[in-house]
Amino acid sequence: MLMDDSGFDAYQQVEVEAQAASASPYQLVLMLIDGFMDNLTRAEGHMAANRLKERGEAIGKCIDIIGGLNSALDMRQGGELAQQMNQLYDFCSMRLFEASVHNDAGKLGEVRTVMGNIQQGWHNFGVAHDA
Template sequence: MNPLDAYMKNSVQTASPLEQVILLYDKAIVCLRAAKEDIKNGDIKSKISNITKVGDIIRALDSSLDFKNGGEIATNLHMLYDFINRSLFEVHAKNDLQLIDDLIEVLSRLKEGWEGIQSKV
């Protein structure tokens, strides 16, 4: 394992649940930006890998939702995560750069919301 991977693994393992959510949003955004560059460069294999990583992250975030205690917020996040997952299929099929930008914007706003919560904790 290279030093950066070891650092990232340690960061995730020692992060609070809230910090882990923020790290997951960060990683999803990074992968979407990379997928956008992959499309521009015609690197299909890397595009597929990056889009797959984003899908895995979104499914992990979705599976961690607590509908009993999260109420309407959990339900809304679930619907949003479902939209993102469906949009990833469209990005893959159509190489839609604008949709990638839209997804980056959605994830960035969600990340900012969680960071706002973190600053109050």
Template sequence: MTNLSSYQDVSAHGALADASSHEVITQMYRTALTRIAEAKGSIERGETGRKGEQIGKALAIVEGLLMSLDGEQGGEIAENLTRLYDYMARNLVKANLEDDAAALDEISGLIRELKDGWEAIPVELRT
């Protein structure tokens, strides 16, 4: 890890320490999109190791989103998100094994849709 990437990691962790749960989820969506885009670029360049690394990071974020769900409070929405995150996780693994850029595009579209909906939540309802 370079000094710059170490600084960026510390900076990102510091910024999230004071963030609301809404801001943390927003950042998770954004970072997942970045990792998936980087993985797609790695597929196009034939960088197998980097592709796997970026997909692994995206998968960890999706699993983190899954673990953040509260089935009791979230009810049907949490159930639907559980199924969607599970679908994304399975397809990230598939995309990694098969160098499937189209699967990455699909997952990016799903995450972007969730992110846009999440960001549209009125400020007074955010936590």
């Protein structure tokens, strides 16, 4: 018998909360980006299957995660890098909105490229700094 989805979701939520409680700021950002990429994959799948409600929910989660990443930027101390990240997050949020409104998988692909580059940058940062 397959596990009830709500039970599995609850288990995953507890696991994420446990990881977040002991994570460094670097690890928290990486967890958010990884969660973003997972939800983006879901959105792409729902879009391909024409499941509009689920697509909208997955894109909404992506937008929420980007909002969290953006709000964590220290615009005062982060200088030009923080401003550039802010612009990238704004670009991704707008593309996600457009993808949802126009059911445009190409816009999701644009966001995947940008966020994939950011994700790779964070991985490289962690390797370089043994985070």
